[in-house]
Amino acid sequence: MAEKNWHEGSTLPIAVQAVVCLAGTVAPARAFALSDSFAAPSYLGQLDPNVVWEGLITGIVVCAFLAAIVLWIHSSLRRTRRLQLRRNAFVSSAMNNLNQGVVMTDAQRRIIFCNDRYLELYGLTRLDLWADMNGYELLELRRKRGVLGGVSDGEFYEKAASPNGLITELPDGRAILVKYFVLPNGGSVATHLDVSDQRKLSRQLASTKQFLETVLDNVPACVAAKNIEDGRYIFANSAYERFWGFSRDYVVGKNARELFASGSAATIETTDRAALNSPDGQFRNEFEVDRGGERRMVASIRIVVRNENNKPEFLMLVFEDITDRRSLSKELESAKKFLDLVVDNIPVALIVEQVKDGRYLLANRSAETILNRRREEATGLTASDIFNPKEAKLIIARDEAAIKKRGMITEEHPISTKDGLRLFLTRRATVLNDAGEPQYLIKTHEDVTDRRQTESRMAHMAYHDGLTDLPNRAAFLQALTQMIEACEGTGEEFAVLCVDLDGLKEVNDVFGHALGDKLLVEVAQRLQESARGGVVARLSGDEFGLIIDGKQPDAGLALAQQLGEAVAREFQIDGRAVRAGATTGMA
Missing domain, CATH: 3.30.450.20 (PAS domain)
Structure with missing residues (x-):
């Protein structure tokens, strides 16, 4: 439909030029023919061959010239049409790639353009539209398909033409914002935008706001907030309304001097300044206020709320009437601390x-x-x-x-x-x-x-030797019990070896206990290397225990031999050559 309107009038100038050229070509040829007819002799029985050939050649030339003109006209028309098609394709592509649906009508409300996004929004296809279809027929088609909503044609155009537009709810939950604009030539343009996500965010924000207001309204303490710049209230909860006898609508937008008696207002302003000047942005105090001629004692906490630039912006105040509960001041202070710490300062x-x-x-x-x-x-x-x-x-x-x-x-x-x-x-x-x-x-x-981690370290210390980090006697006995239970009734064999380090006392006497401890660490490492996966434990000062499975006594004797050789090799400790021996027993 759009291409039809955009093509009209494009070929008229070229057609005029072609007619003029054709007339200019035919006129001389016709004049030549007429002149020949007048000059011809009255008898036609004999014709001069030269005259015949000249007439034939002239006709061929005229035909060729006319054919060239026709070809030129045809080529010009094709170029013009291709240019127009490219222009139309560019405009259509641009309109079809908009994120909004677009429908255009002429002065008679006939649809002259409809982009792909519009069809996609309402589940329509190009085959659903027909030539000279008008806007009312398109609305009726959408109504039959169930994608218009419960509005009449008049309501649709009236609301869509308003500044806020018309929002229609589709069966699948999507919300479409429609705006209708009348053009100076009598035509119109309507845009259709999917605003489902925006409405969802707005509802979430409203739900969050309602949740927070509900929480604050159910707080038993009086809660209010004010702008630091001018001291005017911007929020008050239900408890605040009950205490002062003011509605929040009356409170919001006013400052303390517009709401309270001069004495109470002065005390409130002094307390506000103390909170703003406090190093941590909080201020607690108790003071009297005049409530309708009655003096009431309130316990207050004021908190400076900072914006994202860490600059004071709002002052949050929480207070309770403690006139009738002065004797319970400690419990009240505890409850106030709980309310103050519950949001940010609990340890979990x-x-x-x-x-x-x-x-x-x-x-x-x-x-x-x-x-x-x-x-x-x-x-x-x-x-x-x-x-x-x-x-x-x-x-x-x-x-x-x-x-x-x-x-x-x-x-x-x-x-x-x-x-x-x-x-x-x-x-x-x-x-x-x-x-x-x-x-x-x-x-x-x-x-x-x-x-x-601390518990793990303590558990490790309970079952490991502090010097060599080998399992201790308790861990060794536990492992021995488990091995006995595992092998009982299975035919599996294992051996228990007891290794007594020889010469440790002499090393301690000659080089000191510090070097003796290092010797024990070195011995423990060699025993672990020789055991190759067997259990190695330090049972006492110079006594070690091992558990090894396998065919016995062969596996145990072989391990005892390896242990003796490992311990017998010279140790290099702090630049000193130290030698020791081992006595091994096996069960």
Whole structure:
């Protein structure tokens, strides 16, 4: 349809030129023929051969000339048409590659252009459109296909022509923004843009905002926030409304002097300045305020909230009426500290996850180590968005198991952090809604890497010699018991060797105990090399034990021979040549 309009009028100038040229060529030839006819003799019985040949040659020349003109006209038309087709193809390609659907109509509302994106949005094809189809017929086609929504033709054009346009909901959940523009020539252009992702983000933002407002509204303490620049309130929760008797709509946009009595306003402003001037951006105090002529004592904490440039931007204030509970000041202070520390300062990572879609709703500052990102960036994401596929699969499986159990699950597992692979003790607890269905999953992660390493070292020390790092007597007896149980009733054989180091006392007396300890370390290494996988343990000061399997006593005697030769070789310790011997017994 678009090509038809773009081609009209392109061949008219060339056709005019061709007619003029043809007329100019035929006129002289016809004049020549007429002149010949007048000059011809009255008798036609005899003709001069020269005249015949001249007429024939003239005719051939005229025909050739006319054929050349025709070929030239045909070639010009073909070049013009190719140029027009290339131009049309370029424009069509540009329009078809837009991310918006585009429909153009003329003054009679006939569709003169429709790009591919429009057809793709509504599941149509070129075969669904016909020549001289108008806009109302196209809307009727979409209505039959179920991709128009419940609007009439008039409502469609009226709302689409408004500044905000018209949003239609498709059966598959997509949202299409339509804008309609009337052109000066009476025609029109309509654009169709898929805004599903934008609407999804807007709904997520609204859901997050509603969640945070719900949390703050259910906090028993009075919570409010104000701009540091002008001191005007920008937020107040339900407890704040109940305490002062003001609605939040009345509070927002006003400062303290516009809301409270002069004495209370002055105290509030002084407390605000103290918080802004505090080194850590926090200030706690207790002061009296005038509430409708009644003096009330409040305990307050003010926190300076900084922006991404680390500059103070907002002042968050939390206070409670402690007039009737002065005797419980210690418990109140403990509760206030809990409220203050619950978000950022608890010693474990805290993450709150929504069960229905697995998205993170809340994360404290300690959780940033696990998430490898700021907690604000993690809100709204899932485990698949944050962790690599292998880790995400394991985390999701553990979450589903906890949700299915609807109780507390405790386990230890490694998690990749910016400090490397760390071992965490994870507790998962499911929170049920009023209907008894899982709604939230609360997860705490405690880094127990150092603790487990310490426990591992202690366990190693309990079963290993501190000097040679060989298994000690307890480990040797445990290994011996296991070997006896393994070989019992199987016909397998093993041998136990006891090696007593000779000459250690003389080495200690001559060179000192420090060199004697180094000698024990060297002996332990040679015994391990000779044992070739057998159990080697240090039983006491100069006594070692070995366990070796195999055909006995051959394997045991062979090992005893190797041990004697290994220990008999000279030791080089601190530049000194030291010799020792070994006495070996075998069972």
